[in-house]
Amino acid sequence: xxxxxxxxxxxxxxxxxxxxxxxxxxxxxxxxxxxxxxxxxxxxxxxxxxxxxxxxxxxxxxxxxxxxxxxxxxxxxxxxxxxxxxxxxxxxxxxxxxxxxxxxxxxxxxxxxxxxxxxxxxxxxxxxxxxxxxxxxxxxxxxxxxxxxxxxxxxxxxxxxxxxxxxxxxxxxxxxxxxxxxxxxxxxxxxxxxxxxxxxxxxxxxxxxxxxxxxxxxxxxxxxxxxxxxxxxxxxxxxxxxxxxxxxxxxxxxxxxxxxxxxxxxxxxxxxxxxxxxxxxxxxxxxxxxxxxxxxxxxxxxxxxxxxxxxxxxxxxxx
Numbered sequence: 641x642x643x644x645x646x647x648x649x650x651x652x653x654x655x656x657x658x659x660x661x662x663x664x665x666x667x668x669x670x671x672x673x674x675x676x677x678x679x680x681x682x683x684x685x686x687x688x689x690x691x692x693x694x695x696x697x698x699x700x701x702x703x704x705x706x707x708x709x710x711x712x713x714x715x716x717x718x719x720x721x722x723x724x725x726x727x728x729x730x731x732x733x734x735x736x737x738x739x740x741x742x743x744x745x746x747x748x749x750x751x752x753x754x755x756x757x758x759x760x761x762x763x764x765x766x767x768x769x770x771x772x773x774x775x776x777x778x779x780x781x782x783x784x785x786x787x788x789x790x791x792x793x794x795x796x797x798x799x800x801x802x803x804x805x806x807x808x809x810x811x812x813x814x815x816x817x818x819x820x821x822x823x824x825x826x827x828x829x830x831x832x833x834x835x836x837x838x839x840x841x842x843x844x845x846x847x848x849x850x851x852x853x854x855x856x857x858x859x860x861x862x863x864x865x866x867x868x869x870x871x872x873x874x875x876x877x878x879x880x881x882x883x884x885x886x887x888x889x890x891x892x893x894x895x896x897x898x899x900x901x902x903x904x905x906x907x908x909x910x911x912x913x914x915x916x917x918x919x920x921x922x923x924x925x926x927x928x929x930x931x932x933x934x935x936x937x938x939x940x941x942x943x944x945x946x947x948x949x950x951x952x953x954x955x956x957x958x959x
Contacts, residue, residue: 647953654953657939660776661733664753667772673729673755678718680735684914686713687899688855689906692739711737714932715754716856717917723756723928724920731755733935744947745877747955751935758926762868762884765929766845769872769880773843777942778874783845793834798826798850799864823852838873845870857883874941882931889921
């Protein structure tokens, strides 16, 4: 008998999901953070080379031709436009979509909690994320810098090491393909040698990432500069990714253009620069910190599961 019509998550887990979402909304209401909604269909694909967008063709009635739209990979750009319009603190719980993502920790459609705090820096936001995590039943969080945790587990300084030595460390750790990008090498070592060991006793924030992994984060004034970015790990799984958000439109445009060139060189053709975000930043994006938390992974660590399919009613193979 075919049974894949049934949900892969138990009814108990579906109830837990509803409970967790209710607790999150209660937390946000208590902290006077406004719940918002932004579009799932957008005009600009994500520019991050490590993330792939789904696209669809939109046909306007009574008009020839078609228009390409994208399922968003994060509500970040639209939420920053709201911040620039004066929204104040905001959050949303929304489904996001990423192509080429599948496995025990990934489903191409997943649920994301994203929120932004004008006037906060990333340490203030780590405090607030830690408060939410504690409210959901976890122990108090601890913090370690990216440099310190790298040194603890590998004995190297990720901010100062040269490419030749970094390639040797990555090869010794099991990297079998050629790589000459510092970000790729660091990510391989971190993902395989460090991350699985984090957050087993207490939820653990890792902060101040190398500049080559800055994404949309500000850089600090250290030598060499470091990204004012954090991630939260529980039971060896990345749960959250946060930043001191970049507000400098010139630097943002520069990063978009760099990503567009890299995407073009590597065959990723969908790299439209989001001009509406840049215009919003010109208008005035307030100094702020933001974070995204994977709800499905959060449910996994609450229950001690190792497969994301166990917390989603209908993952992609049952959709």
